[in-house]
């Protein structure tokens with residue numbers, strides 16, 4: 001990003017050094033590295049904000065790291081971090097800052113961006129969110145028929161869904177006690193099936209919808225919103241003998257969260273039920289502000305602020321720690337090493353904690369929508385690889401699904417294992433606590449065993465006697481392990497921020513803009529054109545044979 005010259009990253013001296021260094025290391029098995037460097041745990045493990053990052057099972061050595069630090073310096077990582085955190089216009093294609101870190105600054109901080117102190121505005125938006133949360137938690141928010149609200153359905157997609165969905169599941173244990181119970185649900189898909197499921201179970205009198213959309217133009221969310229509005233109007237305006245106006249129903253049953261207040265008003269959301277944020281918060285980076293409303297509804301504002309505090313602790317570490325100790329930089333460099341020098345272009349995210357069920361889905365957007373790019377910030381095509389294919393699943397379940405490929409497939413894959421060290425201390429019943437703690441130990445044993453087998457292969461066995469080829473394991477698959485002291489709002493905030501900044505570090509080195517997503521636009525436009533043809537308002541003969549066949553199959557099904 002900030003390379004001093006116009007050199008592309010692959011022309012930087014350190015890139016060339018790393019290429020030669022990789023050739024030397026290419027045929028060195030991970031087990032050999034562990035054999036020759038017994039202190040790899042001490043050398044390659046760092047801790048901050050309740051997280052331990054173990055990079056010792058990467059296929060690298062001390063020299064690799066030195067060369068990678070030089071690459072980071074040559075690519076301008078330190079000045080790029082400063083530019084990001086101080087609110088420079090790092091999102092070059094959209095000419096604006098990317099200031100998600102400002103959403104988690106403490107209330108007494110100041111950040112002057114182009115003449116405005118944005119911390120005060122951020123705090124005000126959080127206060128507005130808190131006031132809506134308090135009303136709902138006090139049972140004071142009543143629907144159009146006067147009953148207190150019990151269910152809140154978040155209608156959003158991408159960053160307006162995945163972050164809140166992931167965090168509410170991860171932190172469900174942190175529900176505050178003694179409040180009016182409010183259940184939070186999520187519906188994102190444009191086909192309406194998730195919404196249909198909610199509608200079939202919920203009572204319209206006690207349900208409100210949160211329309212979460214930064215742009216407030218996303219058809220997926222707006223089509224769900226229209227269906228929800230019709231569902232409410234059909235059931236509430238003819239309630240009993242008292243007529244209730246449509247305006248009243250929409251007023252009492254919808255909250256909007258968007259960077260576009262005008263569009264919320266146009267849709268019918270009353271201004272005092274609107275929460276806003278700013279264009280300089282990217283969708284996939286937006287859970288820290290008002291898009292986090294569902295999170296605050298589930299865990300309460302105090303825990304929401306703890307989430308922000310954990311992320312802020314990681315921001316400070318990112319800004320202040322030297323490269324050698326800087327977790328996001330180290331994690332980012334591990335990715336660069338794997339993709340660009342070891343040619344490993346698949347990356348699996350494997351949490352060993354059922355509460356992190358949606359973490360991989362969340363990271364898929366964060367990493368691939370940010371860094372799935374092939375032009376530089378100056379608009380030149382790149383001639384090196386950028387973001388790997390990233391996917392994942394809860395580790396224990398993935399063991400029974402795709403670990404076969406990790407252990408014996410032909411594809412090199414790097415894995416991130418994520419697990420909490422402490423679990424279940426809060427369970428009151430001693431017998432259940434004992435049994436669940438046993439399960440936690442089982443889970444950790446599996447987590448640690450898998451990274452060990454991926455590293456050592458057959459050598460993980462003490463007695464490695466003769467075996468047929470189909471029972472052999474070559475090992476040498478690198479992995480990272482992230483341990484959380486325990487999963488809390490604070491450590492989760494730090495974990496998410498760790499990955500956000502890792503993505504940024506990689507974008508800087510690849511010289512790409514991680515804050516736009518033009519790659520998704522053409523599909524939206526062609527979908528609009530295609531819908532016209534499906535609706536018999538366009539010329540199907542202009543379509544290719546496959547698309548024509550698919551549309552005609554749909555028309556035939558409609559006639560049956």
Ligand SMILES: O=P(O)(O)OC[C@H]1O[C@](O)(CO)[C@@H](O)[C@@H]1O
Nearest residue numbers: 158159160213214215218283520
């Ligand atoms: O919040 P919005 O504007 O509805 O956008 C939802 C998602 O759609 C995208 O713009 C991609 O189409 C994502 O970047 C974003 O998180």
